[in-house]
Amino acid sequence: MTTNTSKSFNGVLKRARGLPIHALVSATYYHCIALFLKRGEDTLKWENDAVSRFVPKVMIMLGNREAAARNLCRPVQINRTEFSCYDDKNIAYCVLLTDDQCSCSCHSMILYHVPCAHMIASLASIRCSYEPLISDFYTISSYKNTYSGSFHGIPDSTG
Numbered sequence: 517m518t519t520n521t522s523k524s525f526n527g528v529l530k531r532a533r534g535l536p537i538h539a540l541v542s543a544t545y546y547h548c549i550a551l552f553l554k555r556g557e558d559t560l561k562w563e564n565d566a567v568s569r570f571v572p573k574v575m576i577m578l579g580n581r582e583a584a585a586r587n588l589c590r591p592v593q594i595n596r597t598e599f600s601c602y603d604d605k606n607i608a609y610c611v612l613l614t615d616d617q618c619s620c621s622c623h624s625m626i627l628y629h630v631p632c633a634h635m636i637a638s639l640a641s642i643r644c645s646y647e648p649l650i651s652d653f654y655t656i657s658s659y660k661n662t663y664s665g666s667f668h669g670i671p672d673s674t675g
């Protein structure tokens with residue numbers, strides 16, 4: 517969806533550009549190790565802080581969406597599982613909340629696996645939490661598993 521990952525990786529390679537291939541691969545390898553160590557340390561800090569079971573970046577995103585949800589008009593409940601939610605430009609969004617499907621016509625849930633402001637407002641109108649809708653991909657334990665891989669030193673090929 518974005519080129520952020522490739523741009524980030526390009527930033528790593530920018531410093532190694534012009535090096536022989538062995539040095540280029542080594543620089544990339546050791547950069548990955550440093551990244552995994554840093555993110556592993558971040559995970560330990562988040563676990564010790566015990567603020568949330570989700571990573572801080574998602575908590576910030578959800579805070580912004582909660583604020584946006586508070587600025588929406590009160591959603592209109594169409595039936596037991598459907599809501600119409602209007603934004604400040606009077607654009608209607610259809611929110612569907614069933615046991616097996618939670619969606620919104622803004623498609624944010626499909627793209628990010630995090631409830632949008634329309635879903636948060638709809639759930640708030642029936643006094644339900646949106647937290648069960650947040651993907652487990654964003655939990656600190658998933659993040660920890662992602663960066664739990666181990667690396668090993670590479671012996672010098674000339675020795």
Ligand SMILES: [Zn+2]
Pocket residue numbers: 609620621622623624632633634635
């Ligand atoms: Zn939406």
